[in-house]
Amino acid sequence: MEGKDLRKAGLKVTLPRLKILEILEGGNVRHVSAEDIYKRLLETNEDIGLATVYRVLTQFEAAGLVTRHHFEDGMAVFELNHGTHHDHIVCLDCNRVEEFVDSGIEDRQTTVAERLGFEIRDHSLILYGRCRRPGCPSRKS
Amino acid sequence: MEGKDLRKAGLKVTLPRLKILEILEGGNVRHVSAEDIYKRLLETNEDIGLATVYRVLTQFEAAGLVTRHHFEDGMAVFELNHGTHHDHIVCLDCNRVEEFVDSGIEDRQTTVAERLGFEIRDHSLILYGRCRRPGCPSRKS
């Protein structure tokens, strides 16, 4: 029984919340938009409204289960929190997203914040570039 | 005559573009939304439509005159490019924005991107925290 995570987060265990959590856990894609999830639900013939998807994702975020990111296309994407913090690098051509952690960067962020008199609470670091892997459109040039 | 910047950017010198550039240069606020600029124009009794503000800002961005940022509220803010690159730290309580540059962070970003096989083109680093300065609401606690 996997409703544990939900109950532990103080959320009533309902079918929409279970299904959405399931999709987030279904590892094939780590960063999904509300619309992505909604489409996935339709494919599985689940009768769940888009509004509910947004509501549930917002609750999950408040409960610390997921993180909301704003990549530069403006549309929000959500990612299941698997404990470890990490930053992102996004390919401008194929939209592939890789994750990384660099303790040097993390440390210096804290130092910089202190120097400016801030008590740091969070940060968002996104690198943009070209990955030029097989399958990436930038390869064609 | 200040239309020089515009003409140099390959843009026809028109009244809306001049007025908007003027507001961006009017140093009191460095990060403004399209709506902010529109309101400022209304206060000055300029008859410029919101659509034009968006169009002009997009052109300015394409011309490299301004940079568009997505802070975490989702609404885009624009900032005049004064040459030097910098990152941002935003106070979660009073929304004050400070700028900083840390060459250590910059260097490691390049290193990380290379390690992951990316040719880095740009990045967005935003720290979030509490500044606890006089006038900052977090002070009241």
Added chain:
DNA sequence: ATGTATGCAAAACATTTGCACCTGG
């Protein structure tokens, strides 16, 4: 039972676009 969650449709919001008119060079 009862308070909360959901679905649907409509609202709200930021941003973009179509089109007739105006303006800068």
Added chain:
DNA sequence: CCAGGTGCAAATGTTTTGCATACAT
């Protein structure tokens, strides 16, 4: 004069909300 710029209104795309109904505990 004429290509390009602008205002207005309407369209778009994403996210939120109101409300009557359905569900978990």
